Amino acid sequence: MTIWDDAPALPTKRDEPWHYVSVPTITRVPYEVAGVGGATKAQEALAADLIGRLVAELAGPLVVTVNGVVCDSLSRATAQPGVSWRSEPGPSSGGDAGDPADGFEALNRLHAPCVVRIEIGAGVAADPIQVVHVTVGDAPDGAPGVASPRTEVSVGAGGQATVIETYLSAPGELLVNASTTVGAGEGATVHHHRIELDDAATTHLGRTEFDLAEGSNLRSTSFTAGATLARAATLVRLAGEHATAEIDGLYLPTAGRHHDHLVTVEHAASHCNSSQRFKGVVSAGGRGSFTGHVIVRPGTVKTDAQQSNRSLLLDSSARSDTRPWLEILADDVRASHGATVGRLDDDALFYLRSRGIPEPTARELLIDAFTGEIVEMVDQTEVREHLRHVLPELGSHTGDSE
Incomplete structure (x- = not known):
């Protein structure tokens, strides 16, 4: 029985x-739910190898799931007061999340074997x-396997949290159908970094859905x-006044x-600010696409x-698609959108080569300068430096040319 046999619309x-x-x-691939009875020793070893190669090493709490199930032997608890994480049996009813936004979110709730709940107390x-x-x-x-990891994060009023979620997969035809929800209380600050490093055969x-209360801040x-x-x-909902959201991203599709x-950013309250800044580096035969959706609800002001x-x-x-999608239903709004699609600067490339820098190295320097603005948004030095190493390795662009 495939997951499509009982799939909603x-x-x-x-x-x-x-x-x-x-x-x-x-949907033409007959995916079946991957083993959810807990990782075998061989799977734990494979997961540990992937983590060792592709994940930055940080002190502090670490939660590892294998096929959506928490792996205790690879995870690390926290002793910090007011901070906790736990695994609860799935599937999740969605709690206060409301109706699923689409059929894939419904499938995640149906097939998630457990829910990782992270709680940061007030202040x-x-x-x-x-x-x-x-x-x-x-x-x-x-059969091709599907995993449905689910994470739910709650940050209390005035709390401060940084959550780094990384997705890895073994070689083979796999589907990852992941869902994360984050609730930020009044005056809370949340930094969330999502890093997708799956194998080339994975879909x-x-x-990731955020709900921001009054005066809260999201990066x-x-x-x-x-x-x-x-x-x-x-998806970001600015639910309380004076909430702010900075949403950045970088995509590196190869051939x-x-x-x-x-x-999607929903301005549901007044006096809220949001910014979206996304960059893509698309190699020969690759495709990148971006849709930036802004909704400003009626009755809001100073958006x-x-x-x-x-x-x-x-x-x-290489191909790139970009689409601004604005639903402005109020009058007191300041909104802007811009999109550019271009090539490497020939003059800058010529200048670097004239200084004796080989062309592949010169191209890499120019690409690093382009992507660095997004990488710099990651707070932890160890994670930033690791991304500078692992992203070019997975999305190698230096050999591309016209």
């Missing part, structure tokens, strides 16, 4: 948030928390550097890969919503 291209994604390409400045989701397959009869569908960064199809949806980012998408195409066969 799935989105189509007629659904605006899925405009750039071919859902039939996903607590928590140490950074790492959550690593590893998918290794192990579906019945060797990754991810959704979100989303990186996609793996998977054959990587879709990252970031035969498609990275799709959707951002500021900014949006920017810049793509760097490294070959004539």
